[in-house]
Amino acid sequence: MLKMSKIMVVFLGLILWVCSSVMASVTYDHKALVIDGKRRILISGSIHYPRSTPQMWPDLIQKAKDGGLDVIETYVFWNGHEPSPGQYYFEDRYDLVRFVKLVQQAGLYVHLRIGPYVCAEWNFGGFPVWLKYVPGIAFRTDNGPFKAAMQKFTAKIVSMMKGEKLYHSQGGPIILSQIENEYGPVEWEIGAPGKSYTKWAAQMALGLDTGVPWVMCKQEDAPDPVIDTCNGFYCENFEPNKAYKPKMWTEAWTGWFTEFGGPVPYRPVEDLAYAVARFIQNRGSLINYYMYHGGTNFGRTAGGPFIATSYDYDAPIDEYGLIRQPKWGHLRDLHKAIKLCEPALVSVDPTVSSLGSKQEAHVFDTRSGQCAAFLANYDPSTSVRVIFGNHPYDLPPWSVSILPDCKTVVFNTAKVNAPSYWPKMTPISSFSWHSYNEETASAYADDTTTMAGLVEQISVTRDGTDYLWYMTDIRIDSNEGFLKSGQWPLLTIFSAGHALHVFINGQLSGTVYGGLDNPKLTFSKYVNLRPGVNKLSMLSVAVGLPNVGLHFDTWNAGVLGPVTLKGLNEGTRDMSKYKWSYKVGLRGEALNLYSDKGSNSVEWTKGSLVQKQPLTWYKTTFNTPAGKEPLALDMSSMSKGQMWVNGQSIGRYFPGYIASGKCNKCSYTGTFTDDKCLWNCGGPSQKWYHVPRDWLSPKGNLLVIFEEIGGNPEGISLVKRTTF
């Protein structure tokens, strides 16, 4: 009897073990990811945790769930987590574990794209800047120091997730992980070392034994069993590199990012829904919206250069955390329709038949009761009536109808039933300011370092600040002909970027800046010099480090010369090899003027301000307006700088950079591209800057602004965002 029950216990235990390993498992086959033994069609959306506040996370996740998402995807932001070698940070907006657990609590899955190269319009593509200065390093190739650092960070994240039991294999929400990011095109450029790096990256990731599949996006040669996936505006024709891998779309771009100097892109939801429906009808099984909530590039996290502080992305949840309609609602309806088809979609491959010259039916018929059909009209200009199963169906141009029972249309991608909401920014209050003048730094002063020649900016600042002063003395002999003729000499400065303010004897002589496509700049101006010593002070400003492009990590910033003065008795004087004095950062930064303590450490001038004054700090205090509506600052009266509230950096502002581009009326039909649908041409690329309510106290909030070029702070207002 006793013997029997022992055997029974062992047997039951075995059954339980087998069941639980099926219960908590993620595998895949040619059709789909198989979660807990079941194939799934999964709808996923990107929400990058540092682009909102932890207090916003539960609401964003809930809105994503209500929008029909099964999965939340995020990158992991290495430079946020390891600001200096071996010193880790996982607090506040970087509390990755908290974020993943909140997704879990909402009952959703997580796709953790560790990278750790992430691109993402994020500073330096997510790499910590110190990494660049590791001896012998070369990024994203078959290089020992790089691979060691990448492995160390990836392993750290994986073990952290394992320690918290967050992989699905442990009962947690993470069902998928990504290593690298869009490495295929780089590999194609660099050849052999790229190929071996790809193999190494895959093996390294697999060796970490997460118990869930790995993906590599835009990586046609992703080594088995890693799944290669597609990124793009459309992915219906993508096929994974092996027939037994599922077809997945890791980045379905919901819009596009804004750059300072560019208009604001948007993507009509009819086209996005059409792209998704086409992907699903062509056997796609996972689609991830990039972005579902784009959020904000707070602090100095924006990549670029010149990526705007807003990372709204025209996503279904707007920068401020409000649902964007009709986008959010139309996609929710699409997801419902897809979910109704799921049993058929996961069971069989579609039969494709022609319904006309540009019309097709994709039918998933299990022949055992499950049947789902997608009727597509690829024609960008004409509505068509097609006959399917002896019934007529009207298909608007560039649309797909979804019939979860092969008879009834429950959704057409071009017929939007969700309501339209318009965003509204209502001014609530303006401020009364105090100002503090940031002195122009001067060559050979005590707080400067002198070196021969011009040096690359980031090698000096290590990106601890946007600012580096380059200073020298220009000696002008009293015999100089220009002093009599009044024909001032021409000062020419070549800089690798990104922005430059030139001061002569403490006066702003001019400002020049580049753009995302070409950060290089040239300053060229006739300058008024006096006999004797003239102080040339150039404030070189970084506006976000590049995040993409071949060898982007090697691109320079700062004044590399030549710096010349033309029109002297001697002809042209080349000052590039002169002794140059350097000063890292602003005095106000060193004094922490944006903190309570720091702001009290200096004398501010009250009230009346000299308008349009360069290099000026402004401070004010304000009480938080009642209500729950998200808040923003309207900065359109200012030019360029940074701002902080209660010591938290809201980010860079740059309303002085006017959006140039073509803002034509755009139709949802026809192939979408990143510059097809744009608005805001001729206005500041970004006028409003999100101030999270979570950073505010009810009373006495300290708002500090540093203006580089000159603006009118009296024009700044606090606004609330609503929709109507």
Ligand code: GAL
């Ligand atoms: C992709 C990249 C993303 C993001 C996107 C553009 O190529 O993987 O990280 O940069 O482009 O927003």
